[in-house]
Amino acid sequence: MNKRLARILLKLTRTGTVIRVDTRNPCVALTFDDGPNPDYTPQLLDILEQHHAQATFFMVGQTAAKYPDLVAKVVAQGHVVANHSWDHPSFPTLTGRQRRAQLRRCADVLAPHGQKLFRPPFGHQDPASRLDALCAGYEVIAWNVLAGDWRDWGADKILEKLAGKVQPGNIILLHDGLFSAAQHTSLDRTPTLQVVDQLLSEHADYRFVTIPELLKSGRVVRQPWFRTGDQRWLDGLKTAQALQGKMEE
Numbered sequence: 439m440n441k442r443l444a445r446i447l448l449k450l451t452r453t454g455t456v457i458r459v460d461t462r463n464p465c466v467a468l469t470f471d472d473g474p475n476p477d478y479t480p481q482l483l484d485i486l487e488q489h490h491a492q493a494t495f496f497m498v499g500q501t502a503a504k505y506p507d508l509v510a511k512v513v514a515q516g517h518v519v520a521n522h523s524w525d526h527p528s529f530p531t532l533t534g535r536q537r538r539a540q541l542r543r544c545a546d547v548l549a550p551h552g553q554k555l556f557r558p559p560f561g562h563q564d565p566a567s568r569l570d571a572l573c574a575g576y577e578v579i580a581w582n583v584l585a586g587d588w589r590d591w592g593a594d595k596i597l598e599k600l601a602g603k604v605q606p607g608n609i610i611l612l613h614d615g616l617f618s619a620a621q622h623t624s625l626d627r628t629p630t631l632q633v634v635d636q637l638l639s640e641h642a643d644y645r646f647v648t649i650p651e652l653l654k655s656g657r658v659v660r661q662p663w664f665r666t667g668d669q670r671w672l673d674g675l676k677t678a679q680a681l682q683g684k685m686e687e
């Protein structure tokens with residue numbers, strides 16, 4: 439689709455991308471991308487349960503297809519499961535047909551649990567891909583707080599990035615898995631688990647809620663969110679499977 443036309447359509451439909459909620463209620467949404475992960479997601483569920491916290495999991499369809507029991511467990515514990523595409527491509531690099539297939543295949547795997555929320559892989563989005571999500575009935579959820587937990591950082595550094603960021607209505611991006619990563623990235627999610635435990639302990643005065651719950655707590659803040667990735671950077675990424683030395687499917 440013509441990009442200018444797409445921008446006008448977005449304006450007419452008032453369809454920005456959700457980045458946070460304007461509210462005075464002390465509630466925050468933790469969001470976890472790229473799972474489910476058989477090693478780390480169960481540990482994360484235990485931590486969340488200990489702190490009576492709920493969260494939203496943006497899952498990759500190809501991974502979710504391998505662990506249906508884990509997907510069901512996430513939902514059974516009161517968390518929300520949502521769409522993060524079939525195999526984590528940068529949507530602006532795809533054709534419309536490919537993008538729609540990515541959304542559909544992931545939704546099929548997450549059914550009947552998945553909600554109509556979509557987070558674009560890498561946060562990459564252009565007007566045409568935003569409209570595809572709109573036509574497929576999805577609310578696109580970005581974030582306003584990120585902690586760089588996909589880098590090889592220890593819990594201390596990630597916590598430093600999050601200092602002062604637990605504020606009413608914020609949407610925090612973290613990862614309980616890594617679907618694709620740069621060559622030397624550690625796939626170990628232990629620092630993220632430590633961060634979540636610490637964050638929840640330090641903010642017992644806050645309610646940690648799912649995205650649908652957060653959206654009901656105040657005025658939803660949307661903004662035009664268009665960003666694409668450097669093609670060479672994208673080409674240099676490997677899937678976690680390849681990084682772990684396993685055969686690609």
Ligand SMILES: [Zn+2]
Nearest residue numbers: 471472559560
């Ligand atoms: Zn992702």
